Amino acid sequence: MAALTTVVPMARRTFGHGSEVSLFTLGLMRALASPLQLQQVIARALELGINHFETAPAYGPSQAYLGQAMAALAVPRHRYVITSKLLPGVDVDQGLAVVRTTLEHLGLHQLDHLAVHGINRAEHLHWALHGPGAEVLAICEGEGLVRQVGFSSHGSPELVAQAISSGRFGFCSLHLHMLNPTLMPLAHQALAAGMGVMAISPADKGGQLFDPPELLQQQCVPFAPLELAYRWLLGHGISTLTIGAAQPSELIWAQELSQTGEGMNPHVVAVVEGLYQAQQQSLGDTFCGQCRHCLPCPEAIDIPALLRLRNLRLGHGMVAFCEERYGLIGEAGHWFPMVRGDACTSCGDCLPRCPQNLEIPTLLQHTHGLLQGRPRRRLWG
Ligand code: SF4
Ligand code: SF4
Structure with missing residues (x-):
């Protein structure tokens, strides 16, 4: 095997108190048809200067293939940083067993980053801060099995805010996107507190922007669109952006943007502002401003999340993405909102709380009619 060369020295950013990571992170949940497929994607990523790889026990054979690839490519340990994950809810022995199995698969003595995989509900955060998870994380750090702990979340802004302000975590992985900017203030709060911030899959989960x-x-x-999304996030100072590439060719934007510097390009700001204006013009007086004042709903409907899909469907023509996301509702456990728009009973509780005086029950029924299709499943779990 020829020695790896770096054709483009990708810029790096600080990531909590761990090693610096490249602007792009290779997410290892897709290139898993064979060990060779993943090895080829990893080899290309290393050539581009990507040094951060994200895996999880829940991603099938990802960890074993990653360990095999690094050994086959003879990559020196200091040239890569690995983030793996631990699902909340397990007891101490189970949690430690997961971490030790992860290290075994990777062929490592120490994991750079361990993220609590999906702090999506209050009980998950309690598990990590005060329950068995707190003990697992403390033992992992104390025994040197893990350098830095963090979390990923698909939960509410309120829950993410609690996790960040707990001070327990060195980094977080969040849904951050120009098409879903709700969590950006929290991302800035985390960065200001010295945490690393990783944007989850801007290409796919952010809007299927590859198509x-x-x-x-x-x-x-x-x-x-994908270039704009990446530039907007990097301009906001987000530490690193995940790409779940299945083929080396899918790393082209990582190559193109490998030298993106600090600070926001005013041209990017202007185009994104134009996007928001176009969305509002298309929606007219049915545009949902995502303020979340309408919550809580007694039927547990995540009103802003559903109306955001309506905003995107009508404002940008994002039919496939919005139908896929709506199809996941109720089919993906705590990873996604549980209740669809047709669960609205028109009780009226939310109406006086909406500063835009939106006819929320009518809009939810419209959203349901617009986006309901066949149910979907998450890729993993
Ligand atoms: S009107 Fe519908 S969306 Fe609003 S609070 Fe009642 S059930 Fe929930
Ligand atoms: S209060 Fe109104 S504008 Fe705000 S998120 Fe709820 S529906 Fe949208």
């Missing part, structure tokens, strides 16, 4: 609809492409000119 954008015509309308969105027009609205993002002169940028490609």
Whole structure:
């Protein structure tokens, strides 16, 4: 095997109190058809200067393939940083067993980062801060099995805020996107507190931007939609962005943007602002401003989350993405909202709380009619 060369020295950013990580992180949940497929993607990532790899026990054979790839490519340990995950809810022995099995699969003595995988509900945060998870994390750090602990979350902004302000975590992985900016203030809060912040899958979960609809492409000119999304996040100072590449060719934007510096490009700001204006014009007086004042709903409907999909569907023509996301509701446990729009009983509780005086029950029924399709499943779990 020829020695790896770095053709583009990708810029790196601080990540909590761990090693610096590249602007892009290779997420290892897709290139898993064979060990060779993952090895080829990893080899290309290393050539581009990507040094951060994200895996999880829940991603099938990802960890074993990653360990095999690093050994086959003879990559020196100091050239890569690995984040793995631990699902909350297990007892102390189970948690430690998961971490030790992870290290065994990777062929390592120490994991750079361990993230609590999905602090999506209050009980998950309690598990990590005060329950068995707290003990697992403390033992892992105390015994040197893990250098830094963090969390990922698909939960509410309120829950993410609690996790960040707990001071327990060195980094977080969040859904951050120009098409879903709700959590950006929390991301800035985390960065200001010295935490590393990773954006979860801007290409796929952010909007299927690898295959954008015509309308969105027009609205993002002169940028490609995915390029704009990446530039916007990097301009906001987000530490690193995940790419779940299945083929080496899917790392092209990582190569193109490998030298992106600090600070926001005013051109990017102007185009994204134009996107928001186009969305509001399309929605007119049915545009949901995502303020979340309408919550809580007695039927546990995440009103802003559903109306955000309606915003994207009508504002940018994002049919496939919004139908896929709506199809996941109720099918993906705590990873996604549990209740669809047709569960609204028109009780009216939310109406006086909406500063835009939206006819929320009507809009939820419209959203359901617009987006209901066949149920979907998450890729892993
Ligand atoms: S009107 Fe519908 S969405 Fe609003 S609080 Fe009642 S059930 Fe929930
Ligand atoms: S209060 Fe109104 S504008 Fe705000 S998130 Fe709820 S529905 Fe949208």
